[in-house]
Amino acid sequence: MHEHGGPVWKVGELARRTGLTVRTLHHYEQIGLLRPAARTAAGHRVYDEADVRRIYQVVALRELGLPLDAIGPLLAGETDIAEQLAEHLARVEWQLARLRSLHLRLATLVASTASTGTTRPSELLDLIEEVVRMQDVISNYFSEEQLAQLEVRRRKIGEDAIAAVEAEWPELIARVQAEMTAGTDPADPRVRALARRWMELVEAFHGGDEGLRASLFAMYAENSERIRDEHCGPSQEMIDYITRANAAD
Known part of the structure; x- marks a missing residue:
């Protein structure tokens, strides 16, 4: 077929040439990713070279891992x-x-x-x-x-800065533990200073994002013993102590 000044294909022919199923091509049309160039007198879909280029763009973006609902706005120039x-x-x-x-x-x-x-x-x-x-x-x-967001933040912050923060945690935890062991009141200026630094390090992780902050705190609250035993993290008692110190500020 050579209508429209160039080659065109019916849906079955296009499916065979591309390896896509007829059902997939119909689905692309239903969600607005593909619009056949024309229909025959009998009502059959007809695709032209522009449709083929569009299908290639969709397939290429899918191969990159992008979801179908993100591909439409991209191809329309609505998102970056x-x-x-x-x-x-x-x-x-x-x-x-x-x-x-x-x-x-x-x-x-x-x-x-x-x-x-x-x-x-x-x-x-x-x-x-x-x-x-x-x-x-x-x-x-x-x-x-959220994990993707954390990775983006990691690249922006830089490995050296992250390593410095990670290296500071054990020392900070030890200093807080020493104050707890000594029975220091959480409202003591020394403890409040430690608590402020604690929260600064936590914020370095979540960057002020409330969703990440909530996820982080939930993970610690429900896995505090495992994190403490396997990763030298703070105990729930220590987190409660820091919480009281921050409340006293």
Whole structure:
């Protein structure tokens, strides 16, 4: 067929050429991503070269991981593709960080197995438990969008600044613990100063975003013992102590 000054395709032909299903092409049309150039006298959809280019754009953006509801506004010029790509990159980098962490655990286990010639079932069980547990904790409290947002913040802040904050936490926790052990009143100026710095470090994490702040506090509140034992985090008692100190400011 050569109507409209160039080649055109019926939906079945286009599906065969692209590898997409007829159902998928119809769905793109239903949600406004694709509009056939014309219809035949019998009412069959007819697609031209512009439609093919549009389908390519949709498929390419889908391959980048963008959801269909974000693709329409992008193609219409209503949203910034650079921003969408940056958010997708952040999600991928977060996934890579998780994979690097898992890679380190697996590499350690492989090295141990190579030297001993065997792998104890308990080691595999521990590995499985750790991977599943941490994935569950993260997914229960932070959405994919929030994790992507955190990765964007991480890149903006810079690794050196983040490392400095992470290095300061153990010292700050130790100083607060010393005041608790000594029985210092939370309203004491020393404790209030520690509490202010505590909140500054917490804000470095959530950047003032109420959603991230709520997710972080919920995670700590419901997993305080695990975070304390496995990651040297603060106890719930310490968090309560800091809360009282901040209230006294």
